[in-house]
Amino acid sequence: SAKAAGSNQWAFFKQQMTERAAVRLRTEASLHDALKNGEFVLHYQPKFDIKTGKVVACEALIRWQKDGRLISPMSFIPVAEETGIIIPIGRWVIEEACKTIRKWKKEYNFALPIAVNVASQQFADASLVPDIKQLALRYQISPDLLEIEITETSLMNDIELAISKLQQLKSTGFGIAVDDFGTGYSSLSYLRHLPITTMKIDRCFVTDLPNESAIASTILMLGQQLNLNIVAEGIETREQLDWLNSNNCQIGQGFYFSKPVTQKEFEDSYIKPQTASISHI
Ligand code: C2E
Ligand code: MG
Ligand code: MG
Ligand code: MG
Secondary structure, three states: OHHHHHHHHHHHHHHHHHHHHHHHHHHHHHHHHHHHOOOEEEEEEEEEEOOOOOEEEEEEEEEEEEOOEEEOHHHHHHHHHHHOOHHHHHHHHHHHHHHHHHHHHHHHOOOOOEEEEOOHHHHHOOOHHHHHHHHHHHOOOOHHHEEEEEEHHHHHHOHHHHHHHHHHHHHHOOEEEEEEEOOOOOOHHHHOOOOOOEEEEOHHHHHOOOOOOHHHHHHHHHHHHOOOEEEEOOOOOHHHHHHHHHOOOOEEOOOOOOOOEOHHHHHHHHHHHHHHHHHOO
16 A cells, blocks of 8 residues: 555665664764774875966875775765764864974975865864964964865855954964865855955866866956965866966966875975975085
8 A cells, every 4th residue: 555655665764864874873983993093194285386386385185094095085074074073083184284384394494385174064163263273383383384275165154253263363374265166155245255365266167278268267367356366276287277377377286286195205206305405505
């Protein structure tokens, strides 16, 4: 009967929900263990000055080293967000970036800004701003060397609160970038009230360059009007780079230059060569 079928469907639905919840619980537990056992690692992707070709900054991107494999953040950050464990993971990321900034300063006398990604839920957490300030103090790093990347969607959740948090971060001197710009839905009228320093053009608008350039052009103009630094994400070809260069995009990031690499590889490729000349004096 229809009633029996309905009740079967309900049982099936309930069973599926229970399985989903179980998977989430298991993943949460293993993320917790991963944090405790030091299984997370940051890779670094350089950002280049498009005109001069010099490395001007980098972005820290988390990976999970699990049973000899490297797991992409795209497969565990969403679960970490759902379960709330993103808060301690995100804090670990910020602390790790602070340690790296300090190491580069002490070991190589080299100052290179590092950007960290901050998830929506992490940005909403009341301890984020005091945590960042405290970590910067503890590791004695200059705030302008730490940049926070936040997606526009996270900022638009509660604009008034976002403005006040960003204000606190910006007035301390931290950099603030809007990540994946153009993919969320931003209220353009609020954009000029946001105390941000940088806009990152999402990869999806860079991919289509130079053929489809309307959105990239518009974002570049907007950024210039608002006096923001502009970074183009996901540059993979010479043609994309040339278009960005002739349209006055200052900074670029993407596989054309380099994939994200381990900290050691980053130091060998981008830090040691720049300091070698100094140490020979
Ligand atoms: P995102 O912050 O927009 O980072 C850029 C992503 O694009 C990175 O992927 C990077 O490896 C990739 N990418 C860079 N250049 C190119 C390119 O030329 N072509 C292509 N196809 N891809 C490129 P990844 O490392 O897998 O990270 C994916 C996303 O995961 C990040 O997007 C960010 O939203 C999130 N994520 C990464 N690390 C963290 C973290 O520490 N905390 C949080 N909350 N999220 C993170
Ligand atoms: Mg990012
Ligand atoms: Mg991005
Ligand atoms: Mg992204």
